[in-house]
Amino acid sequence: MTDGALVDLVGITKQFGGVRALKGVDLSVRSGEVVALVGHNGAGKSVLVQILSGVFPPSSGEIRVGGKPVAFTSPSDARLYAIETIYQTLALADNLDAPANFFLGRELRTRFGFLDKKKMAEEAKKALADLNPNFTDIERPVRQMSGGQRQAIAIARAIHFQVQLLIMDEPTAALGPHETAQVAELIKRLRAQGIGILLISHDVRDVLRLADRIVVLKNGEVVGALTARDTNEDEVVDMIIRGRKLDADGAVK
Amino acid sequence: MTAASTPWRFVTPIWPVLAVLVIGAALLSGPFLSPANIAAVLQQGVITGIVALGMTIVLIGGQFDLSTGATVMMAAVLALLLNPADGTSTVLAILLPVALGGVIGLVNGLAVYRAGANSIVATIGMQFLVIGAVLALVSGQHVRADNMSEMFVSLSRARFLGIPYSVYIFLGLVVALSIIMSNTVFGRHVYALGGDIEAARRAGVKVVRTGIATYMISGMLAALAGVLIASLVGNLDPTAIRGYEFPALTAVVLGGTSLTGGVGRPADTAAAIWVIAVITNVMTILNYQYPVQLLVQGVVLTAAVAFYSWQRARS
Amino acid sequence: MQITLSPMTLRLFVKPPLIPLLLLATFVDGFWSLGNLRTLAESISTDGLIVAGMTIVMIAGGFDLSVGAVMAMGGVAAVVLLPYGIVPAALGALVAGGISGFLSGTLVTRLRINPFIATLAMMVMVRGATLAYTDTRPVVGLDDTFLALGGGDPLPYAFLIMIVVMLAAHVLLYHRPWGRHAYAVGADERAAQMTGLKVNRLKIECYMLSGALAAFAGMLLAARLGTGSPIVGEMTPLTAAAAALIGGASLRGGEGSIMGALCGLLFVGCLINVMNLLGVPSYYQRMTIGGLLFALVVVEGLLQRARPR
Ligand SMILES: Nc1ncnc2c1ncn2[C@@H]1O[C@H](COP(=O)(O)OP(=O)(O)OP(=O)(O)O)[C@@H](O)[C@H]1O
Ligand SMILES: [Mg+2]
Numbered sequence: 001m002t003d004g005a006l007v008d009l010v011g012i013t014k015q016f017g018g019v020r021a022l023k024g025v026d027l028s029v030r031s032g033e034v035v036a037l038v039g040h041n042g043a044g045k046s047v048l049v050q051i052l053s054g055v056f057p058p059s060s061g062e063i064r065v066g067g068k069p070v071a072f073t074s075p076s077d078a079r080l081y082a083i084e085t086i087y088q089t090l091a092l093a094d095n096l097d098a099p100a101n102f103f104l105g106r107e108l109r110t111r112f113g114f115l116d117k118k119k120m121a122e123e124a125k126k127a128l129a130d131l132n133p134n135f136t137d138i139e140r141p142v143r144q145m146s147g148g149q150r151q152a153i154a155i156a157r158a159i160h161f162q163v164q165l166l167i168m169d170e171p172t173a174a175l176g177p178h179e180t181a182q183v184a185e186l187i188k189r190l191r192a193q194g195i196g197i198l199l200i201s202h203d204v205r206d207v208l209r210l211a212d213r214i215v216v217l218k219n220g221e222v223v224g225a226l227t228a229r230d231t232n233e234d235e236v237v238d239m240i241i242r243g244r245k246l247d248a249d250g251a252v253k
Numbered sequence: 254m255t256a257a258s259t260p261w262r263f264v265t266p267i268w269p270v271l272a273v274l275v276i277g278a279a280l281l282s283g284p285f286l287s288p289a290n291i292a293a294v295l296q297q298g299v300i301t302g303i304v305a306l307g308m309t310i311v312l313i314g315g316q317f318d319l320s321t322g323a324t325v326m327m328a329a330v331l332a333l334l335l336n337p338a339d340g341t342s343t344v345l346a347i348l349l350p351v352a353l354g355g356v357i358g359l360v361n362g363l364a365v366y367r368a369g370a371n372s373i374v375a376t377i378g379m380q381f382l383v384i385g386a387v388l389a390l391v392s393g394q395h396v397r398a399d400n401m402s403e404m405f406v407s408l409s410r411a412r413f414l415g416i417p418y419s420v421y422i423f424l425g426l427v428v429a430l431s432i433i434m435s436n437t438v439f440g441r442h443v444y445a446l447g448g449d450i451e452a453a454r455r456a457g458v459k460v461v462r463t464g465i466a467t468y469m470i471s472g473m474l475a476a477l478a479g480v481l482i483a484s485l486v487g488n489l490d491p492t493a494i495r496g497y498e499f500p501a502l503t504a505v506v507l508g509g510t511s512l513t514g515g516v517g518r519p520a521d522t523a524a525a526i527w528v529i530a531v532i533t534n535v536m537t538i539l540n541y542q543y544p545v546q547l548l549v550q551g552v553v554l555t556a557a558v559a560f561y562s563w564q565r566a567r568s
Numbered sequence: 569m570q571i572t573l574s575p576m577t578l579r580l581f582v583k584p585p586l587i588p589l590l591l592l593a594t595f596v597d598g599f600w601s602l603g604n605l606r607t608l609a610e611s612i613s614t615d616g617l618i619v620a621g622m623t624i625v626m627i628a629g630g631f632d633l634s635v636g637a638v639m640a641m642g643g644v645a646a647v648v649l650l651p652y653g654i655v656p657a658a659l660g661a662l663v664a665g666g667i668s669g670f671l672s673g674t675l676v677t678r679l680r681i682n683p684f685i686a687t688l689a690m691m692v693m694v695r696g697a698t699l700a701y702t703d704t705r706p707v708v709g710l711d712d713t714f715l716a717l718g719g720g721d722p723l724p725y726a727f728l729i730m731i732v733v734m735l736a737a738h739v740l741l742y743h744r745p746w747g748r749h750a751y752a753v754g755a756d757e758r759a760a761q762m763t764g765l766k767v768n769r770l771k772i773e774c775y776m777l778s779g780a781l782a783a784f785a786g787m788l789l790a791a792r793l794g795t796g797s798p799i800v801g802e803m804t805p806l807t808a809a810a811a812a813l814i815g816g817a818s819l820r821g822g823e824g825s826i827m828g829a830l831c832g833l834l835f836v837g838c839l840i841n842v843m844n845l846l847g848v849p850s851y852y853q854r855m856t857i858g859g860l861l862f863a864l865v866v867v868e869g870l871l872q873r874a875r876p877r
Binding site: 317364365368369370371373374375377378379380381382383384385386388389392393499502506512513542543544545546547548549550551552554555558559562563566 | 631633675679680681682684685686688689690691692693695696697698699700703704803805806809819849851852853854855856857858859860861862863864865866868869870872873
């Protein structure tokens with residue numbers, strides 16, 4: 001385990017029937033650190049993310065938060081430890097409006113125990129305006145909203161509630177260039193606030209720009225960890241493809 | 254269409270339909286507007302209506318409950334078997350069937366939300382399981398309760414302002430469920446379940462617990478409907494009271510509850526219940542028999558489903 | 569929350585425990601008597617036609633709750649048309665069933681209505697129409713040729729017909745492109761559509777087949793009972809679904825086989841037969857079939873969860 005780490009994953013494996021999606025993955029994220037998780041399609045990134053956010057348990061291995069082993073039986077457990085996730089496939093209920101999705105699972109109530117719709121609408125509106133000032137018409141079913149607006153809801157809700165570890169599984173996949181830049185800004189801002197971020201992305205240039213460390217996953221195994229400052233695009237790409245590092249002289253180890 | 258997409262606001266098309274039907278029925282047949290007939294129409298909808306309210310909740314959550322008709326029968330038979338003659342037995346004859354209805358709902362809910370069973374087929378299986386059990390219990394014979402207590406009889410018979418108590422019970426349930434569905438966390442979560450169950454789970458909604466609760470509500474309401482039947486007739490042939498799930502489902506769908514979940518309101522189901530009650534009443538006045546009414550119900554259901562799916566496809 | 573049962577263990581329950589049941593049946597007095605075997609053959613033959621249709625519909629990703637009502641309609645139609653000869657009677661039943669299947673299929677495909685609800689509505693409409701037409705009374709007026717159809721020696725004709733239909737269905741599913749397409753549509757409709765299959769048409773054909781077979785079964789039943797009853801077949805969708813599910817069909821579509829369906833049919837048929845021999849009242853049989861179906865879909869649900877998606 002790494003000293004002072006926010007979250008440690010130790011020897012995580014995951015099996016789906018006959019498919020071994022993860023074969024013993026170690027990973028840790030510290031506060032105020034952006035760790036990028038990269039790898040091929042099907043490398044196991046999303047599976048790892050879902051284990052860390054409590055969607056399903058690992059087949060074996062341990063999750064530690066602040067050094068203490070924890071077991072998540074549901075996503076709300078992970079949330080109790082201030083772990084928030086923005087999923088690759090947007091996890092919004094299409095039939096509900098933005099405030100309802102924003103507060104889903106932790107609704108505000110009035111003194112009498114009823115939904116405090118007014119307050120929720122106000123807070124959601126403010127939080128969303130922080131991300132995108134043009135996003136005002138929020139009280140309609142999210143089915144009618146654009147990919148960028150939906151992503152804004154997912155992001156806003158993840159960072160609104162005292163998050164310590166933010167997991168972002170390809171947060172910019174559905175976004176245009178402008179929104180992508182906004183997300184990059186946001187990542188920097190959150191990092192400065194001391195939040196740990198686990199970022200999954202296929203855009204190696206982005207990753208190099210935003211991350212402190214880069215962890216490469218291949219066929220369910222960690223095949224390398226790089227410090228973003230000391231590496232370059234070619235090296236990362238090569239590691240993703242071949243699963244090993246280039247020697248100083250360019251030969252394959 | 255905003256009506257179909259925003260679950261807790263706006264007037265859905267069923268209300269104008271109801272208004273037109275009532276006016277039409279009044280013009281078409283003189284006896285329709287007599288106070289006695291209006292009370293009859295109101296009461297006619299109550300039993301099916303209570304069943305339909307429960308099924309609405311389950312369907313908003315994205316699932317079906319076709320075991321309700323059997324639960325109605327179970328509760329009616331059980332209430333009479335408990336022979337509600339005095340105070341204690343009356344309370345028992347109301348509470349026990351309702352509790353058992355809750356248990357049936359619990360089993361349905363576990364099967365559907367915990368084990369992931371197909372809700373239509375599972376609840377049809379449950380329907381036959383319950384009907385068989387009840388018939389076995391009474392060996393297929395009539396059940397009757399002699400000298401039922403006044404309190405028990407008054408559930409369905411007593412009137413206030415010329416309208417039976419059971420109608421007030423129904424209206425009270427409509428109001429209560431409307432508030433629950435649109436103003437409580439539970440209601441919000443049921444809508445989320447029907448919208449995207451995986452999204453709800455990831456957002457921290459206790460989907461299994463919420464889903465089971467929808468089935469338990471449905472089971473308890475169906476049982477309450479059965480108790481009201483028992484109070485109304487006092488003597489029944491168990492094989493004769495069944496099939497309530499179908500008109501109830503028709504009302505639920507007619508009220509605009511989406512077959513895929515996430516959209517619908519208890520009050521709209523109530524409106525649809527009156528629509529069906531008016532149609533049935535007019536058909537009875539015009540002397541159409543049960544088979545034709547069955548046929549018409551099937552047509553209404555099909556038309557309603559077709560209409561709403563067309564409307565949704567358009568928006 | 570987490571349910572961990574390996575697919576293999578679960579499948580053991582789904583595979584028909586036919587052999588244990590038959591062994592058990594051996595201890596039931598009179599199970600192996602010729603008379604009883606004949607009764608068994610008769611009872612499974614009408615259901616068998618329906619199970620074949622149901623299996624095909626399920627393979628293509630649908631479901632047919634209307635089979636019981638259509639069976640009653642078929643029996644009534646055949647008896648009503650009998651004065652014009654047995655062939656018109658049979659054709660009438662087949663056409664009536666086919667039309668009802670066509671309507672179900674149209675509701676499912678063109679109007680995109682959930683198949684359970686579409687066929688539930690069809691069930692109610694067909695039942696209502698049949699009851700209205702007959703004024704809820706059985707229709708009689710049978711002739712000797714027709715009644716003879718309900719007999720057959722040594723094997724009941726209905727049984728032979730069922731075997732022929734099962735074989736034909738097997739060939740259709742396994743040795744004709746149509747069958748391949750049905751599996752493809754059931755497994756992944758979108759993909760099948762994109763590879764150019766006529767998905768809607770195929771599904772409608774499945775429902776028509778199911779409807780025609782159910783109506784024909786109704787005619788055979790009427791011949792055996794000597795009357796066309798508008799109220800028969802209430803349990804039929806349940807027994808047929810149970811048999812198809814036991815035989816490996818899935819509510820998700822794309823799975824199932826005729827041989828499996830035959831095993832499922834035998835299982836359900838023997839179960840009911842044994843209960844009859846033991847003098848178990850019909851209420852308990854109803855309970856058993858309901859409970860069986862409930863258990864089957866629970867197991868199927870658990871299986872789907874255990875399987876990688
Ligand atoms: N719920 C599941 N059930 C069964 N297998 C799964 C499940 N989720 C993922 N897998 C399998 O696990 C492997 C890893 O998938 P994963 O989604 O983690 O890949 P990924 O690295 O996120 O890829 P991408 O870049 O395409 O998002 C794949 O082989 C996938 O098929
Ligand atoms: Mg992924």
